[in-house]
Amino acid sequence: MTETMVEAMNRDTTTNSIVITQLRKSYEKSADADAAYAVDNISFDVPKGQFVTLLGPSGCGKTTTLRCVAGLEHATEGRIEMGGEVVFDAARKRHVRPEERPIAMVPQSYGIWPHMKVIDNAAFPMRHGRNRRRGPEVRQRALEMLEQVGLAGMADRWATQLSGGQQQRLALARALLGDPEVLLLDEPLSNLDAKLRAKLRQELRSFQEQFGVTALYVTHDQAEALAMSDTVIVMNKGRIEQIDRPERLYDHPRSSFVADFIGSANLFPVRDASAGTRGGVLARTDLGPVLCSRTAPGEEVRHHNGGFVCVRPEDVGVRPADADAAPADNEFTGVVESAEFLGDRLELVVRSANLPITVSTRAGQDLRPGREVVLRLSPAATSYLAN
Numbered sequence: 001m002t003e004t005m006v007e008a009m010n011r012d013t014t015t016n017s018i019v020i021t022q023l024r025k026s027y028e029k030s031a032d033a034d035a036a037y038a039v040d041n042i043s044f045d046v047p048k049g050q051f052v053t054l055l056g057p058s059g060c061g062k063t064t065t066l067r068c069v070a071g072l073e074h075a076t077e078g079r080i081e082m083g084g085e086v087v088f089d090a091a092r093k094r095h096v097r098p099e100e101r102p103i104a105m106v107p108q109s110y111g112i113w114p115h116m117k118v119i120d121n122a123a124f125p126m127r128h129g130r131n132r133r134r135g136p137e138v139r140q141r142a143l144e145m146l147e148q149v150g151l152a153g154m155a156d157r158w159a160t161q162l163s164g165g166q167q168q169r170l171a172l173a174r175a176l177l178g179d180p181e182v183l184l185l186d187e188p189l190s191n192l193d194a195k196l197r198a199k200l201r202q203e204l205r206s207f208q209e210q211f212g213v214t215a216l217y218v219t220h221d222q223a224e225a226l227a228m229s230d231t232v233i234v235m236n237k238g239r240i241e242q243i244d245r246p247e248r249l250y251d252h253p254r255s256s257f258v259a260d261f262i263g264s265a266n267l268f269p270v271r272d273a274s275a276g277t278r279g280g281v282l283a284r285t286d287l288g289p290v291l292c293s294r295t296a297p298g299e300e301v302r303h304h305n306g307g308f309v310c311v312r313p314e315d316v317g318v319r320p321a322d323a324d325a326a327p328a329d330n331e332f333t334g335v336v337e338s339a340e341f342l343g344d345r346l347e348l349v350v351r352s353a354n355l356p357i358t359v360s361t362r363a364g365q366d367l368r369p370g371r372e373v374v375l376r377l378s379p380a381a382t383s384y385l386a387n
């Protein structure tokens with residue numbers, strides 16, 4: 001038995017809609033040791049009924065992963081189970097065709113057929129999908145679904161007469177009418193303007209919950225991922241950087257890549273780091289020594305060279321410098337370089353030891369450019385990241 005198979009068997013396939021084990025995909029014809037992998041040895045589960053998002057920058061392998069799950073690409077190595085069935089196993093040369101998999105895909109371009117009426121687009125998977133049906137009940141069910149997604153009264157229009165947002169809802173209705181176990185969504189909101197995107201992401205999430213369908217969603221938009229997902233899988237260069245709930249990704253990033261990609265973060269290079277005498281990690285930076293109470297989960301730091309101190313702009317305290325009070329531990333003096341008033345808050349860039357530090361603080365304070373200030377990095381909100 002291969003290592004891949006042992007690993008897959010140790011994971012629960014009854015509570016998961018998808019189990020992916022050591023998946024690798026190279027687009028090169030001969031995949032040798034030097035081959036570039038678009039997806040490089042990734043494993044993850046998608047629990048039943050959950051909304052799971054693949055998030056990462058352009059080219060990190062999100063779409064390739066989704067297309068492997070859909071069966072539109074053959075992975076080079078690894079295994080994929082869906083609903084307890086092995087739908088792909090490179091070692092055994094097993095590949096279940098896309099139309100035989102319990103999925104429905106909603107692509108970026110909606111995939112709406114322009115030569116068909118709205119109702120016929122919606123009814124297509126019932127007439128031609130895995131569980132084919134005929135007769136008046138097909139139209140009836142399609143009409144009911146169109147009503148649920150807010151397209152009542154538009155059934156007999158041409159699909160091209162719908163707006164972008166309406167086409168997106170039609171694509172969703174059509175996908176749900178195929179009774180899939182898993183919805184695969186590839187940047188489905190990216191062609192819409194920002195306001196509509198924010199509205200539709202809430203709608204999409206509520207439909208997914210209402211229909212109890214599992215969703216695997218692809219986006220490069222971190223706000224979308226944080227707002228919609230139960231679990232986010234952050235990818236970088238074909239690999240997984242972190243799998244976590246949105247709040248944990250934000251509060252406990254495992255790497256400087258995740259910290260930087262999710263929200264905004266101050267990252268200060270560390271010369272060396274060692275265990276603090278009263279817990280935490282003492283990291284030596286150009287600012288001076290910084291005590292960090294947070295470390296990446298499961299990481300014990302005795303001594304490390306390199307890495308980063310990470311602190312979010314809203315976690316940096318700021319006050320005007322006072323000539324009579326010397327900075328305490330984890331406090332550093334600096335000069336305000338820029339100050340932007342953003343209505344509810346002030347966004348400052350403060351230069352300290354030649355490092356620019358972004359600070360988000362409440363509006364109404366007199367912190368103009370040129371002022372000397374003291375910054376406080378609360379240890380409890382400051383992380384040491386080894387890479």
Ligand SMILES: Nc1ncnc2c1ncn2[C@@H]1O[C@H](COP(=O)(O)OP(=O)(O)OP(=O)(O)O)[C@@H](O)[C@H]1O
Nearest residue numbers: 027038039056057058059060061062063064065220
């Ligand atoms: N058909 C293909 N042939 C060759 N290389 C490909 C093909 N499709 C994708 N790639 C390469 O594989 C890597 C991953 O691409 P992929 O489309 O999966 O990334 P992505 O994270 O979805 O990016 P985006 O957000 O831009 O869609 C990239 O380097 C890309 O150039």
